[in-house]
Amino acid sequence: MDLLTRTEELILLAVWHLKEKAYSVHIRRMLSDITGQYWSFGAVYMPLTRLEKMGYLQSHLSDPTPERGGRSKRIYSATKNGLHALMQIRKINSAIWKGTPDDLVTNS
Amino acid sequence: MTTSPPKIAEKLLRKLFPDTRGHTMLGDFEEEFHYLTNEKGVLPAIFWYWLQLFTSIISMIFGTIYWGFIMLKNYLLIAFRVLRKHTAYSLINIFGLTLGLTCSIFIFLFIAEELSYDTFFTDSDRIYRIVRQMPDVHGPSTRNPLGPAMQAGFPELSKVTRYWQHQTPTLVAYNDLWFKEEGIAFAGPQFLEIFDYRLISGNRETVFSENNNLVITASAALKYFGDEDPVGKTMMVETKFPYLVSGVMEDVPGNSHLQFDFLMPIESYNRIAAHFYGYNPSEYSLADDWMAGMFGTYIKLIPQAQPEELEAKFPDFLKQFASYNPEVLDETLYLQPIKEIRLYSDYTSGGTVKNLIYLIYGLIVVGIIIISLASFNYMNMATAQYITRTKEVGMRKVIGARRIQLIVQFFCESAVFSVIAMVISLLLVGVLMPYFNQSVGKSLDMSFLTDPIIIAGIIGITLLTAVTSGSYPALFLSRFRPAAIISGKISLITKRGLFRNSLVLVQFTATIIFFICAVVINDQINFMKDKDLGITKDNILILPVKEDAIRNNYETVKNELLQIPDVSMVSFSAKLPINLYGSTTTEIESNGERKVFELTFANVDYDFLDLYEIEMAAGRKFSRDFTSDGTNSIIINETTAEILGYENPIGQTIEKFGGSTIVGVAKNFHFQPVYNEIRPLAFFLYRRNFRFASVKFNTTDTGRMLSEVEKVWEKHAPDGLFEYYFLNDEFQRLYKTQEKVSSSIGYLSAFALCIALLGLFGLSSFTVNQKSKTISIRKVFGASFSEVFMYITRDYFVLIVIANILAWPVAWYLMAKLVLIEFAYRTELGISVFLITGVLSLIVAAIVVAYYSVKAALTNPADTLRQE
Numbered sequence: 014m015d016l017l018t019r020t021e022e023l024i025l026l027a028v029w030h031l032k033e034k035a036y037s038v039h040i041r042r043m044l045s046d047i048t049g050q051y052w053s054f055g056a057v058y059m060p061l062t063r064l065e066k067m068g069y070l071q072s073h074l075s076d077p078t079p080e081r082g083g084r085s086k087r088i089y090s091a092t093k094n095g096l097h098a099l100m101q102i103r104k105i106n107s108a109i110w111k112g113t114p115d116d117l118v119t120n121s
Numbered sequence: 122m123t124t125s126p127p128k129i130a131e132k133l134l135r136k137l138f139p140d141t142r143g144h145t146m147l148g149d150f151e152e153e154f155h156y157l158t159n160e161k162g163v164l165p166a167i168f169w170y171w172l173q174l175f176t177s178i179i180s181m182i183f184g185t186i187y188w189g190f191i192m193l194k195n196y197l198l199i200a201f202r203v204l205r206k207h208t209a210y211s212l213i214n215i216f217g218l219t220l221g222l223t224c225s226i227f228i229f230l231f232i233a234e235e236l237s238y239d240t241f242f243t244d245s246d247r248i249y250r251i252v253r254q255m256p257d258v259h260g261p262s263t264r265n266p267l268g269p270a271m272q273a274g275f276p277e278l279s280k281v282t283r284y285w286q287h288q289t290p291t292l293v294a295y296n297d298l299w300f301k302e303e304g305i306a307f308a309g310p311q312f313l314e315i316f317d318y319r320l321i322s323g324n325r326e327t328v329f330s331e332n333n334n335l336v337i338t339a340s341a342a343l344k345y346f347g348d349e350d351p352v353g354k355t356m357m358v359e360t361k362f363p364y365l366v367s368g369v370m371e372d373v374p375g376n377s378h379l380q381f382d383f384l385m386p387i388e389s390y391n392r393i394a395a396h397f398y399g400y401n402p403s404e405y406s407l408a409d410d411w412m413a414g415m416f417g418t419y420i421k422l423i424p425q426a427q428p429e430e431l432e433a434k435f436p437d438f439l440k441q442f443a444s445y446n447p448e449v450l451d452e453t454l455y456l457q458p459i460k461e462i463r464l465y466s467d468y469t470s471g472g473t474v475k476n477l478i479y480l481i482y483g484l485i486v487v488g489i490i491i492i493s494l495a496s497f498n499y500m501n502m503a504t505a506q507y508i509t510r511t512k513e514v515g516m517r518k519v520i521g522a523r524r525i526q527l528i529v530q531f532f533c534e535s536a537v538f539s540v541i542a543m544v545i546s547l548l549l550v551g552v553l554m555p556y557f558n559q560s561v562g563k564s565l566d567m568s569f570l571t572d573p574i575i576i577a578g579i580i581g582i583t584l585l586t587a588v589t590s591g592s593y594p595a596l597f598l599s600r601f602r603p604a605a606i607i608s609g610k611i612s613l614i615t616k617r618g619l620f621r622n623s624l625v626l627v628q629f630t631a632t633i634i635f636f637i638c639a640v641v642i643n644d645q646i647n648f649m650k651d652k653d654l655g656i657t658k659d660n661i662l663i664l665p666v667k668e669d670a671i672r673n674n675y676e677t678v679k680n681e682l683l684q685i686p687d688v689s690m691v692s693f694s695a696k697l698p699i700n701l702y703g704s705t706t707t708e709i710e711s712n713g714e715r716k717v718f719e720l721t722f723a724n725v726d727y728d729f730l731d732l733y734e735i736e737m738a739a740g741r742k743f744s745r746d747f748t749s750d751g752t753n754s755i756i757i758n759e760t761t762a763e764i765l766g767y768e769n770p771i772g773q774t775i776e777k778f779g780g781s782t783i784v785g786v787a788k789n790f791h792f793q794p795v796y797n798e799i800r801p802l803a804f805f806l807y808r809r810n811f812r813f814a815s816v817k818f819n820t821t822d823t824g825r826m827l828s829e830v831e832k833v834w835e836k837h838a839p840d841g842l843f844e845y846y847f848l849n850d851e852f853q854r855l856y857k858t859q860e861k862v863s864s865s866i867g868y869l870s871a872f873a874l875c876i877a878l879l880g881l882f883g884l885s886s887f888t889v890n891q892k893s894k895t896i897s898i899r900k901v902f903g904a905s906f907s908e909v910f911m912y913i914t915r916d917y918f919v920l921i922v923i924a925n926i927l928a929w930p931v932a933w934y935l936m937a938k939l940v941l942i943e944f945a946y947r948t949e950l951g952i953s954v955f956l957i958t959g960v961l962s963l964i965v966a967a968i969v970v971a972y973y974s975v976k977a978a979l980t981n982p983a984d985t986l987r988q989e
């Protein structure tokens with residue numbers, strides 16, 4: 014099984030955090046807030062599609078809302094496979110980070 | 122506050138980026154838009170929305186290009202693989218396309234050159250030639266003094282010049298170096314200001330300040346002076362007229378109707394004309410004579426002048442000159458733009474000139490036909506070939522190729538073939554260029570490769586070929602459903618046989634038409650050459666008479682020439698009887714009726730009619746026994762007699778020529794090329810301006826005879842040059858233009874034939890391949906070699922026969938109704954040409970088809986059937 018990319022990891026975690034509010038607008042805003050970088054919609058759509066194709070995400074369309082001009086939103090949630098993939102990344106992360114000091118730059 | 126996103130941007134987004142994956146993109150954008158409106162205000166929100174659209178479009182464009190390139194690379198790769206894998210098929214295809222393209226490039230170059238005529242002068246749009254319309258003839262020769270008269274009479278003319286191209290080869294010498302020059306032209310002082318050729322040395326305004334100035338072209342300068350500077354040097358014209366070279370100009374471009382090497386002031390024309398026509402220049406000036414209409418007149422308008430307004434003033438203008446020559450009142454002058462001279466001139470004076478633009482239209486049609494024939498080959502071969510590639514097409518579809526991708530794939534393949542063929546064609550054009558130039562009489566070279574218009578044209582031809590060739594395979598073969606193709610449910614063979622056969626049919630029909638035309642035109646030229654002219658032209662030596670010493674003592678010279686044992690007869694005349702032009706509108710009263718017609722005059726001596734064996738229909742020839750013959754006798758030809766309409770023309774007096782009496786009627790003979798009908802002609806015994814001596818000899822040792830003749834000649838004109846030619850050689854040159862056309866059509870039909878045969882060859886290989894099992898089974902059941910051979914070739918015979926049946930009426934119509942009608946005397950358009958073409962086409966087709974048919978008939982059936 015291929016490892017998640019960093020973007021996919023971020024998006025999967027954002028979806029998990031946002032729960033029922035996990036749709037593109039909020040996911041993008043959250044990623045922008047956390048990373049402090051500009052995220053275009055396209056940068057969110059592509060990984061979302063890919064993750065759904067890989068079976069890590071599932072989605073459904075919500076009821077139309079007025080602030081969206083009467084359009085519905087696609088709400089995502091992580092699947093079991095998705096959560097497994099996240100856990101795997103976390104295991105790898107902690108394994109590779111193990112024993113590193115809090116400040117790598119000054120203590121190297 | 123409730124605002125909504127910009128409507129246009131939203132609409133564009135919806136159209137350009139259909140939300141195929143259900144991202145609810147537009148909703149997201151609108152929500153974000155409201156959020157931004159609340160946070161930062163309306164304007165930043167609107168700005169953001171537009172920015173989204175803008176960046177999306179940019180990435181879409183880059184994406185398209187990127188993926189387009191990747192796919193193109195793949196298409197080209199496949200095309201080259203196909204090319205390599207099916208070598209024979211590819212070679213036939215490329216060869217066919219190369220033939221077609223080579224032919225079209227030549228046609229295209231020819232047309233481009235014709236269209237570029239006289240377009241390169243500064244303000245070519247304002248330069249016009251005066252054309253004169255007379256009651257029965259019209260043409261660019263105007264009354265000789267017209268140019269200066271116009272310059273004085275019309276302020277709207279910025280420049281005016283007269284122009285006269287000297288018609289006779291003229292001797293030009295520098296020191297001991299001399300040549301006979303044909304490019305001698307006379308022009309007014311403003312000529313070089315209208316036609317701004319580049320002057321290498323000399324001043325444009327003052328090169329003609331003296332009447333004996335001379336401007337020569339760079340190539341003439343090189344020929345006579347080599348490295349020397351010609352300016353200031355004296356050249357002798359006709360050994361007695363000195364000209365001072367005052368300027369050197371670039372060579373006249375080939376694509377101009379003005380062609381000359383030597384340009385002299387028209388003021389000096391009179392003395393040259395007096396020399397050639399034998400009159401006294403101090404008594405008479407041809408250049409100032411309103412009776413004479415020879416010179417061309419060119420004008421350049423001032424920018425604000427309207428040509429129509431100027432033309433409207435001409436009738437009143439001409440009235441001033443009626444006192445010099447009342448005929449000018451019957452003449453209409455109009456302006457012809459200089460750019461149209463080459464293609465849109467249809468003048469009757471001086472032989473028949475046809476509107477060239479029809480030739481251009483014809484060539485465009487021929488070019489398209491040739492390209493189509495080559496494309497048909499490609500289509501045919503490609504279709505046949507793609508049947509073996511149906512599995513590939515099916516597989517591509519299964520994997521997910523859309524139809525448009527298959528279409529692009531097939532077009533890419535035809536483009537690869539076309540481009541390869543074009544490159545080979547350009548090389549071939551380079552190799553064949555000298556032969557092309559020779560057969561059409563042009564001087565083109567490969568420098569056209571630097572002309573952007575020509576390059577664009579060549580790219581255009583390549584694209585056209587690629588699109589026409591690829592169209593059928595692309596549109597037809599991409600249509601099938603993959604399952605049907607792979608399971609073999611669609612039988613391409615039977616379905617498409619009709620289509621392929623009709624392509625071959627069209628190819629052969631066109632080829633047979635070309636071929637018949639080539640044969641018939643060639644026949645016509647031979648017919649004209651072989652036709653009995655009504656005179657003899659064998660064993661006649663022609664000596665141009667240039668020296669007054671000979672002209673004035675012609676009787677003595679004649680007698681001395683007759684002393685030579687090899688010489689049987691000698692005659693002096695002003696013109697030669699095979700190429701006798703120079704008609705005058707003549708008005709004669711006969712039977713109380715005024716007859717107006719164009720009459721050609723021939724000044725001859727007593728022996729002319731005997732020497733040329735011109736037969737008489739009535740009356741007698743000129744004779745020394747009748748003293749009156751020397752002053753006022755005239756012999757007319759049958760055409761003239763018919764027009765005059767006398768019951769018995771002998772003895773009738775014609776007032777017009779100082780009361781000449783008709784003493785004889787000569788039988789009609791062809792005194793002009795045979796494509797002209799026999800026009801009215803009259804012989805006079807006017808023994809002053811003889812320009813030719815005809816010497817009839819009765820020996821095969823022409824060398825001995827010539828040296829004897831030369832001795833006599835040099836005795837009388839020691840300073841002159843001894844020139845001679847044989848009448849028969851001159852006669853052969855009369856039909857040079859027609860022979861060029863004929864050989865061009867011959868080449869074209871050869872190209873078409875090659876293309877069609879290649880097509881047939883390819884098709885036969887395909888058929889034999891498809892029918893291999895049938896053939897084998899037939900052989901197993903005992904079919905003989907000839908039966909198998911007939912089985913394969915039968916269809917082609919039918920095809921060729923049908924092609925002949927279609928081609929014959931078309932070729933007959935083209936020849937009988939459009940081409941031969943132009944000739945006054947025409948060859949029989951018999952059935953034999955058609956039958957011979959038919960039989961030949963069958964034989965040639967049989968030979969081509971035979972290769973694969975014999976191969977198939979000789980194959981051991983076991984080899985084929987074992988494959989199952």
